[in-house]
Amino acid sequence: MSERLSAADVAKVARMARLNISAADVERYTQQLDGMLDHFADIDNLQLANVQPMTQPFPLVNVLRADVEQPCLDREEVLGAAPAAEQGRFRVPPSGGEDE
Amino acid sequence: MIDNGLPEGWELVVGLEVHVELATKTKLFSGSPNRFGDEPNTNIDPVTLGLPGALPVLNQHAVELAMRIGLALNCTVKPSTFHRKNYFYPDLSKAYQITQYDEPLNVDGFLMLPGGVRIGVERAHMEEDTGKSTHFGGAGGRIHGSEYSLIDFNRAGVPLVEIVSHPDVRTAEQARQYVNELRAILVAVGASDAKMEEGSMRCDANVSVRKYGAELGTRCEIKNVNSVRSLGKAIEYEARRQIDVLETGGTIRQETRHWDETDGRTHTLRAKVDANDYRYFLEPDLVMLAPDAEWVERVRAALPVLPAARRTNLAVLTGAEEDSEAVAVVVERGQDTYIEEVKNSGGDPGRALVWVQQSFAEEGNAPRLPAKDLAALTVLERDGKLTATQAKTVLGDMLEAGGGDPAAIAATKGFEALDTSVIEGFVDEGIAAQPDAWAKYCAGEEKAMGALVGTIMKLSKGKADGKVVTAILQQRRGS
Amino acid sequence: MSNFTSAISIAQNVASGAQSAVSVVEEHLQRISQREEEVHAFNLVTSTEARERAADLDARIARGENVGPLAGVPIALKDNMCTRGVPTTCSSKILEGWKPPYNATVVDKLFAAGAVFVGKTNLDEFAMGSSTENSAFGPTRNPLDTSRVPGGSSGGSAAAVAAGFAAVSLGSDTGGSIRQPAALCGVVGVKPTYGLVSRYGLVAFASSLDQIGPFSHSVADAALLTEIIAGHDPMDSTSIPKPAPSLVSVLGRGVEGMRIGRVADLPEGADADVLARLDAAFIALEKAGATIVDVKLPSLSYALTAYYLIAPAEASSNLARYDGVRYGNRVAANDMNTMYADTRAVGFGDEVKRRIMLGTYALSAGYYDAYYGKALKVRRLISNDFAAAYANADVILTPTSPTVAFPFGAKTDDPLTMYLCDIFTIPTNLAGHPAMSVPFGTGQANMPVGVQILAPTLGEEAMFKVAAVLEGAA
Numbered sequence A: 001m002s003e004r005l006s007a008a009d010v011a012k013v014a015r016m017a018r019l020n021i022s023a024a025d026v027e028r029y030t031q032q033l034d035g036m037l038d039h040f041a042d043i044d045n046l047q048l049a050n051v052q053p054m055t056q057p058f059p060l061v062n063v064l065r066a067d068v069e070q071p072c073l074d075r076e077e078v079l080g081a082a083p084a085a086e087q088g089r090f091r092v093p094p095s096g097g098e099d100e
Numbered sequence B: 001m002i003d004n005g006l007p008e009g010w011e012l013v014v015g016l017e018v019h020v021e022l023a024t025k026t027k028l029f030s031g032s033p034n035r036f037g038d039e040p041n042t043n044i045d046p047v048t049l050g051l052p053g054a055l056p057v058l059n060q061h062a063v064e065l066a067m068r069i070g071l072a073l074n075c076t077v078k079p080s081t082f083h084r085k086n087y088f089y090p091d092l093s094k095a096y097q098i099t100q101y102d103e104p105l106n107v108d109g110f111l112m113l114p115g116g117v118r119i120g121v122e123r124a125h126m127e128e129d130t131g132k133s134t135h136f137g138g139a140g141g142r143i144h145g146s147e148y149s150l151i152d153f154n155r156a157g158v159p160l161v162e163i164v165s166h167p168d169v170r171t172a173e174q175a176r177q178y179v180n181e182l183r184a185i186l187v188a189v190g191a192s193d194a195k196m197e198e199g200s201m202r203c204d205a206n207v208s209v210r211k212y213g214a215e216l217g218t219r220c221e222i223k224n225v226n227s228v229r230s231l232g233k234a235i236e237y238e239a240r241r242q243i244d245v246l247e248t249g250g251t252i253r254q255e256t257r258h259w260d261e262t263d264g265r266t267h268t269l270r271a272k273v274d275a276n277d278y279r280y281f282l283e284p285d286l287v288m289l290a291p292d293a294e295w296v297e298r299v300r301a302a303l304p305v306l307p308a309a310r311r312t313n314l315a316v317l318t319g320a321e322e323d324s325e326a327v328a329v330v331v332e333r334g335q336d337t338y339i340e341e342v343k344n345s346g347g348d349p350g351r352a353l354v355w356v357q358q359s360f361a362e363e364g365n366a367p368r369l370p371a372k373d374l375a376a377l378t379v380l381e382r383d384g385k386l387t388a389t390q391a392k393t394v395l396g397d398m399l400e401a402g403g404g405d406p407a408a409i410a411a412t413k414g415f416e417a418l419d420t421s422v423i424e425g426f427v428d429e430g431i432a433a434q435p436d437a438w439a440k441y442c443a444g445e446e447k448a449m450g451a452l453v454g455t456i457m458k459l460s461k462g463k464a465d466g467k468v469v470t471a472i473l474q475q476r477r478g479s
Numbered sequence C: 001m002s003n004f005t006s007a008i009s010i011a012q013n014v015a016s017g018a019q020s021a022v023s024v025v026e027e028h029l030q031r032i033s034q035r036e037e038e039v040h041a042f043n044l045v046t047s048t049e050a051r052e053r054a055a056d057l058d059a060r061i062a063r064g065e066n067v068g069p070l071a072g073v074p075i076a077l078k079d080n081m082c083t084r085g086v087p088t089t090c091s092s093k094i095l096e097g098w099k100p101p102y103n104a105t106v107v108d109k110l111f112a113a114g115a116v117f118v119g120k121t122n123l124d125e126f127a128m129g130s131s132t133e134n135s136a137f138g139p140t141r142n143p144l145d146t147s148r149v150p151g152g153s154s155g156g157s158a159a160a161v162a163a164g165f166a167a168v169s170l171g172s173d174t175g176g177s178i179r180q181p182a183a184l185c186g187v188v189g190v191k192p193t194y195g196l197v198s199r200y201g202l203v204a205f206a207s208s209l210d211q212i213g214p215f216s217h218s219v220a221d222a223a224l225l226t227e228i229i230a231g232h233d234p235m236d237s238t239s240i241p242k243p244a245p246s247l248v249s250v251l252g253r254g255v256e257g258m259r260i261g262r263v264a265d266l267p268e269g270a271d272a273d274v275l276a277r278l279d280a281a282f283i284a285l286e287k288a289g290a291t292i293v294d295v296k297l298p299s300l301s302y303a304l305t306a307y308y309l310i311a312p313a314e315a316s317s318n319l320a321r322y323d324g325v326r327y328g329n330r331v332a333a334n335d336m337n338t339m340y341a342d343t344r345a346v347g348f349g350d351e352v353k354r355r356i357m358l359g360t361y362a363l364s365a366g367y368y369d370a371y372y373g374k375a376l377k378v379r380r381l382i383s384n385d386f387a388a389a390y391a392n393a394d395v396i397l398t399p400t401s402p403t404v405a406f407p408f409g410a411k412t413d414d415p416l417t418m419y420l421c422d423i424f425t426i427p428t429n430l431a432g433h434p435a436m437s438v439p440f441g442t443g444q445a446n447m448p449v450g451v452q453i454l455a456p457t458l459g460e461e462a463m464f465k466v467a468a469v470l471e472g473a474a
Helices: A007-016 A023-043 A075-080 B060-072 B172-188 B228-247 B293-302 B307-318 B325-333 B336-344 B349-359 B371-382 B388-401 B406-412 B420-433 B435-442 B448-459 B466-477 C007-016 C021-039 C047-062 C105-112 C155-162 C179-185 C219-229 C248-253 C272-287 C298-318 C336-347 C350-363 C369-389 C415-422 C426-431 C460-473
Strands: A089-092 B010-021 B083-086 B096-099 B106-112 B118-128 B132-136 B148-152 B159-165 B201-211 B220-225 B256-260 B265-268 C042-045 C074-078 C116-121 C168-173 C188-191 C211-216 C259-263 C291-295 C395-399 C435-442 C448-454
Touching: A007 A023, A007 C350, A023 C298, A023 C350, A023 C369, A023 C415, B010 B172, B010 B228, B060 B106, B060 B118, B060 B159, B060 B172, B060 B293, B096 B118, B106 B172, B172 B201, B172 B228, B172 B307, B172 B325, B201 B228, B220 B228, B228 B256, B228 B265, B307 B325, B307 B336, B307 B349, B325 B336, B325 B349, B336 B349, B336 B371, B349 B371, B349 B388, B371 B388, B371 B406, B388 B406, B388 B466, B420 B435, B420 B448, B420 B466, B435 B448, B435 B466, B448 B466, C007 C021, C007 C047, C007 C219, C021 C042, C021 C047, C021 C074, C021 C116, C042 C155, C047 C116, C074 C155, C105 C116, C105 C219, C116 C155, C155 C168, C155 C179, C155 C211, C168 C188, C168 C219, C179 C188, C179 C435, C179 C448, C188 C219, C211 C219, C219 C248, C219 C460, C248 C460, C259 C272, C272 C291, C272 C395, C272 C435, C272 C448, C272 C460, C298 C350, C298 C369, C298 C415, C298 C426, C350 C369, C369 C426, C395 C460, C435 C460, C448 C460
Parallel strands: B220 B256, C074 C116, C074 C168, C259 C291, C259 C395
Antiparallel strands: A089 B148, B010 B159, B010 B201, B083 B096, B106 B118, B118 B159, B132 B148, B201 B220, B256 B265, C042 C116, C168 C211, C188 C211, C188 C435, C395 C448, C435 C448
């Protein structure tokens, strides 16, 4: 194993991605992801200094829409699909302090 | 060295981040209404709710307003891109906010404070607002100790512009002035109603202190400031807090602190386990925004005269100081054009400024009193036919009636300004009646003048012009 | 060619009154009831709605209405396209039971064209996979040999057409998810130019790579479907601001004088039987008057790496919205972060979790430049390679899949093994170009082999001309 990625890395990434995975799964994913990163190391030695990154296949500019009201969704239909709703709003447990 | 209210040798360094809600009809990336105060979750669509399959499309008018803000702040409009700022929070429906990161729309501007201080503006970029969480079950609606939260997405997706200043602010007062001036500009260009109390303008301050000449200190970000007044108080508190820490040998931890209006202090937000890594990357669902030169010029040409220029113009018109309160107040109320009308009707603009500042607080930017009527009043004053006190009474009547002929009103009240020679006579009588006061006044006791003026005014039955009386007394004393 | 009636024929028959839409739909529902239990192409068969819709179409046709170019054509939709009021699950537990309150643009277009929806098809969860073995609701089986996979991620849509459950179907393609299952099931599958078909209402996997496209038995049906679903959509900012191209009309033009590119440095990995069919395809095209030219795509071998860094990165962000707050299934908890973490742990399958973590890592502080940032540059290299190649060739031919359909479980031990299924399809998505798979004979175990036709941006015309000739020669 090349150890590009440790179990601690995977545990940290899982937390960042809000995925509650067991210790056993962390081990398994670490092995698999590390193997992948090993394979992906083929790009490490490419000369990319003067290459422009490509994010969009078809370069468009200034796609805009007029500031005109469109029909809204029906609140009952939307809240009906919600796991928990109250007083016309979505209900969630408290955040435990991670304010933005 | 400026008076920043801090112990000697300490310099205050403040940068301000202001978020402004734009006055568009619809949201930044979708067509549901941008409206305050509607029933929760009624202004929603797939994009606002972050439904699977939804895609953003940029609001043209939001771009227009964002450019107005940038150009009014002397920025350069540049080709710009949008990025995703990824984090989890229930009022962020996609778990990422679409914002502008390293290529913002407006860069490198500045704002002049009344009085001439220049505050650099680093950038003014576009981003979307989040929904609103309300916390229940705990004490005081605060998130700590709450049992659950309810989320309303009406505000989610509302267009924002974030205006980031350079850390050029050096006093709490400058910070207040910056925010007030910025607000006036935003309202003048029609970009926002910028009301801090309603949340359409939000202000965060980055505060640090240092000894003059030293390197920049560690800064803390202060949030939850809900008024301009609080902003000043929060900055002052935070500066002193930091100085206390440093002077007792401690170090400042870079953090976000929450201003508490009730106890007048800033508090650390609960420490986070992992500092947020936002994993910014270019938003693949949007394309580059590059307003062409024609569009930029159209926006620039359509900008109204901005508050700073209006203050300059009013000062020139009236002879008042540009940074005087009268000029600031009258421009803020939008009554400077009225004073121009008074001048054009032959009135005295200097006197008009005084009256408008004093008596037109409730009039708004289109005072009911016809400009020609106020003009006539100021002419009577200027020509010495009415004292200031008399003019004030006449003005009161005119305002109540919504107009009137000041000369006629004065006549009905028997007002006439007295001849200077007649006033000289009353001064003689007054000095004779108050020999002690006169002696004290001649000896240099300025306070003694009060008694003299009072007697003289009574003798003249209020018809003597107070300014003329004072001038005569000073002249006779030889000062 | 298949024994099933083409969509074009169905539409003609129904519109002319020669056959009722109701009888057409009954035929297809009958085949579904016979084999669906075995094949499991669908997450949901909407038989009631389909019958009602068919009856309504017949009534309107009887009144003399023109109901559109797909009159009465039974269509299946991959279950990652939003259908209002009809469950859209992406074959994931986290969305099980969720009914979208709106339609994807392509759904509206097909409906306006007179189509009859027969159901939502199975897929690898959130379109991540190459075999449909990653579905949370059980795999789909290849109708031609039910011990083998149909390919993925659009395995259900490919199987539905192969088994005659629908005349045509829609899938989505991010790294080959239409073309590869098309090849494995012996049907035609098209990935249009990126931006040609609206993504509004397609549940996003990787936003800069995803495209919707058709499965069909005939090239003509694929051309018709592509015409109908293509065209500018103001609801999608990446939608190309042009009207849909005209493709059915070019099908008979032949390939005389066209230059067909053969990749001289094709990555290894294709089985001999697959390569043999590719050779045969080149011969057929030469016979039809085309010239074969060698092209080089030196960066092609890095395409897999670039894709498996870019796609998971975008996916990690696109899938962050599945948090149990507003829709979908929630695992209750006393605090928000636990709710998120448990909801997602339970709701997402293995492969999805893996890709989310890989993508999060590739974007994270300290690693962006080495992974995501670099991958974007490799993407540029690949795009440049194609640009150079298309200076000398009108289209390029490669295998679609390195192998014929493989048995269940054959590639599930190591995720990388499965990823290698996409080596020939991924480069097109990175470049944003169109490509399609056309069945061209059989290989091992008598399973179908597909040949892939690649074309430059908005080169659908050339692509379909070549496809039509290959279809005739297959």
